Amino acid sequence: MELANIEKLIEKYLEAETSLQEENILRTYFTSGNVAPHLEDYAIMFGYFKQNQSETFTKTIKLKPEKKSKKNFKWLSVAASLALLVSVYVGKVQYDKYQQRVYFAQVKEALEKVSFQLNKGNDALYAVSDNLNKGSDAVSQLKIYENTANTVLKKVNY
Amino acid sequence: MKQSDFLKAVLPFKDKVFRLAKRLLVSTEEAEDATQELYFKLWKNKEKLGEYKNVEAFAMTMTKNYCFDRLKSKQASNLTLVHSNYKEKDTSLEKKIEYKDSVSNVHKLIENLPEQQKIIIQLRDIEQYDFEEICEMVDMKPTAVRVALSRARKTIREELIKQHNYGVS
Known part of the structure; x- marks a missing residue:
């Protein structure tokens, strides 16, 4: 040319x-x-x-997009959140039960302690009443002594 | 439309789609994603494809619009500039480097053109479509296409001469 x-x-x-x-x-x-x-x-x-x-597109073209897997991911996340919710709920219930049991045990222990102390108190009261009886016995003996003394005095006065 | 028919109709111009996308989006990865996305769209609308006289022109228009959308979207705000490796045979090393420089210069010059001229020079000088098809793809009148193409070519030529004379790259 x-x-x-x-x-x-x-x-x-x-x-x-x-x-x-x-x-x-x-x-x-x-x-x-x-x-x-x-x-x-x-x-x-x-x-x-x-x-x-000469530049070419070297990758293979996919006609069916990965939308399915995307959808699955969506459902998976829903399922995961549901599972989380349920497990949290169950966990909460279990925890509450456990807490109640612990509380019950504490109350029981406390009551036991109280009743033990009450028994001790009882013993003390018994001891007091024993001593009181002793005292009243002594007093009644004193009364007898007084009576006899009075009769003796009367007889002497006559 | 079956998958094999579809592929027969659309696969021949996948490289053209890719190159146009790369021209507009610069990065190879972006262009690959764009090409992939475009073929999803074509496949989804495969029933309507028969209605178009020129599926290829329709695909190129879609590519152009998709790339513009990408450029506007925030997602694409951090596009990277990627240069392809230029291959050259049997020239001396100095010449080779010089040539390589000027070739990548052309790339940069085209990059600096307005979008419309960029697309038209891509479609005409690289993909060699005739004017009728280009008018259809870019939705412009033939005279407007010619004016834009002439401007683009002249700009590139003038810039090349400028660089050549001053030795400025």
């Missing part, structure tokens, strides 16, 4: 008036490696375009 022709095509190219065929001519000329020095800038441009065409 003569240079004059190429230059004409470039003018058209810059005005965006070239057809695809004419652009193909330019493309082959500029990527051939045999470019006139004053047109090297275009070689860079076309070189870039050509090199860009």
